[in-house]
Amino acid sequence: MRDIVHLIDVMPDKAIHRASHEAQESSDGFAFRLLKPLRGELLTTTSSDPRVWVVATAPSEKTWCVVVFNDRPTEVQFDLTTLGQLRASQTVVIEDAGLVRTPVALEQHNRGYAGLLKPKSVQQFVFDVPAQAPRGVIREQQVPASGVLHELAAGKPLMLEIALTPEQLAGVTGARLRLVQQNLARRVDVKFNGEPLAVEPTQSWLHEQPLEVKSLRAKNTLQFTLREGVADKVTINAASIVLVTKK
Known part of the structure; x- marks a missing residue:
C-alpha cells in the first residue's frame, strides 16, 4: 500500500x-x-x-x-x-x-x-462534486540527466548535465528537481547551475523539491560534492528535472 x-x-x-x-x-x-x-x-x-x-x-x-x-x-x-x-x-x-x-x-x-x-x-x-467544479490540465515532463548509478568519491565532485530545448521551456510554469539517491542527506553539498542548493531528502530514496523557473537554462548543471569526513557510501542513482505547464 x-x-x-x-x-x-x-x-x-x-x-x-x-x-x-x-x-x-x-x-x-x-x-x-x-x-x-x-x-x-x-x-x-x-x-x-x-x-x-x-x-x-x-x-x-x-x-x-x-x-x-x-x-x-x-x-x-x-x-x-x-x-x-x-x-x-x-x-x-x-x-x-x-x-x-x-x-x-x-x-x-x-x-x-x-x-x-x-x-x-x-x-x-x-x-x-458539483457539475460546475473548475477543471484545468497540468502537464509534467521529466527530462533526465545522462547516466545512472553514480557513486560519489571524496575529492571528486560529480557533475551532471540536463539539457532543455526551447520547446520544452516554452510555457513552463513550474519545475522540480527529482533525485533517486542513497544516503544523500547531510553528507553532500549540491549546486544547481553554480548556485548552492539545500537538498535534504527524507527517508524515501526518491526526493523532489521545487526549482525556480527563472533559474532554468538550455544547459543545466548539477554538482554533487561529498562533505569532508564522510565515510558512508553515497550514490546518485538518477537525476532529472520535471517541467510543469498548465492549460
Missing part, C-alpha cells in the same frame, strides 16, 4: 505498470482493490508534510476521490482542504497491516475535514 500510494504521488505511470504486472492475489493486488475508487484523471494535490502523501482522482464527473497516507511512525493530525465546499459521501481508513477498510466519522469545517491518521495508515475520501 505504501509503495503504491507513493508511486501514484510522484510517478503515476510507474504505478500503472506495477498494477499490470502484479497478480490479483498478491499484496499489491489486494492494495489496488482497496484503492479501487482512486481511478480516473489525476487531480493536483499538495501536502505541507513530506511524510504525509496526498493523491486524488476524478473517477467520474460527479465524484472526486482523495487518499491521504501517513508515512510517519507516529500519529498525525491532518486538515484536508478542498476546492470549494465539497461534501464527503464516504470516508474510510485503510490500515496497511490488516488491509481492511473501516468507515470513520470526521470533523467537518467550513473548508474541508480534520482528522487523525495512525502510523502507516491510509484515509480515503469520496466527494460529491
